[in-house]
Amino acid sequence: MLQVKLIVTGDDFGYCPRRNQGIVDCFLAGAISNVSLLVNGSAATDAAELAQRYNIPIGLHANLSEGSPVCEALKTNSSLLNQDGFFHGKMGFRTALSKGLLNMSEVRQELKAQVELFHELTGHLPPHMDGHQHIHVLPEPGLHKCDWISPSLMEFYLGVEEDSFNTVDVFTSHGIRWPDIYIGLTTMGKNMSVNNIWSAIDSAITEITSKAPSPTDPPPQSRTVTIELMVHPGYPSVPPIGGCGEGPDDFSQSWERLHELQTLINPELQSHYKTRNIQLCSFKDL
Ligand SMILES: [Zn+2]
Incomplete structure (x- = not known):
């Protein structure tokens, strides 16, 4: 049987104490296997301590x-900031990037500072790295077939997907690894359900197993496929607590966070994993 490792x-x-609590509850329930720390989040220090306490x-x-x-050095005057002195925002960042308005040495400087702060908070370097609001993501299979996504949202997702294809060469040339498949855009917030997670994982597996094998591939029965599912569980943020300097955003305050938490801890999902030989793991286990 094909072995699937699911991260x-x-x-x-680190976004706020209620987000931290929701994520820890999910981890202890066996519903998530890995976390991504926002080092500029208002509760990042607590988050790092919780990660250590619960391993x-x-x-x-x-x-x-x-x-x-x-x-x-970048807090007062840099190309990364808008006129209010904060990062440009999800859409604003993409616009500034496409117009060539971001100073790439400032981008590198900030990323380096975030890696250093991560090290300071956790005591180790990050075994994996990903991007808030999809500043880096990889193509998602079956995206075009998801009829539950609204047209305006789909336009954003397809933009993200196109950027992702363009980053593959860069990642490869720097020896950066990523899972075979990334899922998360189409199962986010109110669009998450046990069924949608299932159809996303199923089409991902179908896509990868239907590809013609190359001569160097191991035989299908001994093959392992790695999939990352990005999720956003938590108890809704209560302003003014939370956020990364500007207070919590709408998605953070919404019931959709709690909806994700409740869907993820649904025992139906866990028993699906078992019957399909899917093993939850972290990047260290790959
Ligand atoms: Zn994020």
Whole structure:
């Protein structure tokens, strides 16, 4: 039987105490296997302590789009900031990037500062790195077939997907690894259900197993496929607590966070994993 390793990553760890609590509850229930830390989140220090206390695999959630930079030199005057002195925002970041308005040495400087702060908070370097609000994501299979996604949201997702294809060469040339398949855009917030997670995982497996094998591939029965599912569980943020410097955003305050938490801890999902020989793991286990 094909072996599937599934990394379920809890996004935005460190955003606020209620997010931290929700993510820890999910981890203890066996519903997530990995977390991504927002080092500029208002509860990042607590999050790092919780990860240590409960032995939760933790990586860096690089953030260049929400809140304030962690690099002191970039906090007052840099191309990464809008006129209010915060990062440009999810859409604003993409616009500034496409117009060539971001100074790439400042981007590198901020990312380096985030890696250093991660090291300071957790005592180790990040075993994996991903991007807040999809500043880096990889193509998602079956995206075009998801009829439950609204047209305007789909336009954003397809933009993300196109950027992702363009990053593959860069990642490869720097020896950066990623899972075979990334899922998360189409199962987010109110769009998450046990069934939608299932159809996303199923089409991912179908897509990868239907590809013509190359001569160097192991035989299908001894093959392992790695899938990352990005999720956003938590108890809704209560302003003014939370966020990355600007207070919590709408998605963080919404019931959709709690909806994700409740879907993920649904025992139906766990028993699906068992019957399909899917093993939850973290990046360290790959
Ligand atoms: Zn995020």
